[in-house]
Amino acid sequence: NEILNKKKDLQDKTIIITAGPTREPIDPVRFISNHSTGKMGYAIAEKAAERGAKVYLISGPTALKAPKGVRLISVNSAKDMQRRIMEHFDEAQIIIKSAAVADYAPAVAHDQKIKKKDENLTIELVKNPDILYELGKIKGDKILVGFAMETQNLIENAKEKVLKKNLDFIVANDLFTEGAGFATDTNIVKIIDRGGNIESVPKMSKHQLADLILDRVMYLQQLGEV
Ligand code: CTP
Ligand code: CA
Numbered sequence: 001n002e003i004l005n006k007k008k009d010l011q012d013k014t015i016i017i018t019a020g021p022t023r024e025p026i027d028p029v030r031f032i033s034n035h036s037t038g039k040m041g042y043a044i045a046e047k048a049a050e051r052g053a054k055v056y057l058i059s060g061p062t063a064l065k066a067p068k069g070v071r072l073i074s075v076n077s078a079k080d081m082q083r084r085i086m087e088h089f090d091e092a093q094i095i096i097k098s099a100a101v102a103d104y105a106p107a108v109a110h111d112q113k114i115k116k117k118d119e120n121l122t123i124e125l126v127k128n129p130d131i132l133y134e135l136g137k138i139k140g141d142k143i144l145v146g147f148a149m150e151t152q153n154l155i156e157n158a159k160e161k162v163l164k165k166n167l168d169f170i171v172a173n174d175l176f177t178e179g180a181g182f183a184t185d186t187n188i189v190k191i192i193d194r195g196g197n198i199e200s201v202p203k204m205s206k207h208q209l210a211d212l213i214l215d216r217v218m219y220l221q222q223l224g225e226v
Contacts, residue, residue, distance in 0.1 A: 009218055011052035015094040016085055017045045018131075020060035022078045024105035026123060027114045031076075035182045036100035038062035040147070043210040044096055045070045051214060056088050060099060078102055078128040085131065089138075094217055096145040097132050098171075104128060136166030141224060143217050148172040149181065158192045168220055169193040171213060179203045191216060 019041020023031040038059055045057040046067035055070045058081055066072035075081045078101045085095070104125035114121070132146050146167045148158045151174070158172035173180045173189045180188040180203075187209050191199040201212065 007050065008052040010048055010214065013048075013052075013094055013221075014054045014056070014088075014092045015048050015096065016056045016058060016088055016092045017041050017048065017096045018058045018081060018085065018099035018101075019045070020062040021100050022060045022081055022102045022128075023076045024078065024102045024128070025076075025109040026106050027110040027112065029113055032102055032104070032106065032125075033060075034100050034102065036060070036062075037183050038064050039183075039185065040187065040206050040210070041096075041098035042067055043206040044098060044213060047207065047210040047214055053094075056092070058084050058099075077105065078131065079105075082129055082131045082134070085135070089135075092142065093221070094143045094145075095135060095139075096213070096217070097135075098147045100149070101131060102128055130165070132165045132167070136164075139166060143168050143220055143224075145213065145217065146170045149175050151175050155190065155192065155198065158190065159196055162192055162194055167194070169216065171209075 020038035021033045021036040023033045025031050042064045045055050049055045049067060049069035056073060057070045058073045058075060060075060073084050075084055105128050107124040107126045135144060144167050146165055148161055148170050150157050154172050154174050158170050162170045170192050171189050172192060173187055175181045177188055179186045185205060186203050187206055188203045189201045191201060
């Protein structure tokens with residue numbers, strides 16, 4: 001039975017999935033973050049677990065519940081996220097990075113609440129580690145998948161990211177397209193591989209898209225095993 005077989009096709013795989021935003025502390029009560037809800041990453045985690053994988057879901061703060069059968073690891077900052085990924089890196093054959101990692105963090109996280117004083121307040125930001133880029137350097141024969149949300153030049157930017165971060169493919173979506181983006185239950189994406197091939201995926205639910213992404217991952221895994 002094909003449907004039953006498909007369900008368990010990730011049985012002997014360990015997958016790391018990152019999801020949600022990161023939070024970069026300014027002081028004990030404030031942070032810098034973004035609009036990521038984690039829906040896409042949680043959908044992938046849910047489907048991967050259903051299909052039999054051992055799933056580490058490394059997630060920034062979201063309002064979502066851990067999907068059934070998934071090992072949820074909650075993190076805050078990009079640096080936390082990177083550290084927790086590395087704890088499970090050796091064990092995983094597949095890494096899917098759907099988290100919206102903050103590119104910059106405050107240079108200092110103040111111990112005490114910053115008090116209101118002058119008319120202007122400047123917070124110095126410093127670049128966070130590019131987790132995916134660092135993973136790309138050590139990926140070996142693991143499958144590495146990135147996400148990109150763009151507001152312009154989607155294809156061009158996404159193609160560049162695949163090569164620069166040494167990914168197998170990237171799932172790119174345009175924030176300004178209706179039915180795509182952060183808080184929606186659907187997505188419209190382009191999947192772009194290392195060869196620059198573009199698959200235009202029609203609008204579908206994030207759960208359907210999760211299955212499709214896992215199908216593409218399994219296809220590549222099987223190619224690698226031949
Ligand atoms: N990413 C990451 N670490 C960062 C920034 C991004 O691992 N510090 C990952 C994201 O999880 C995503 C991919 O890189 O899978 C692309 O993220 P994106 O923000 O689109 O790309 P950037 O390289 O940060 O470039 P920019 O924001 O300038 O477009
Ligand atoms: Ca970014």
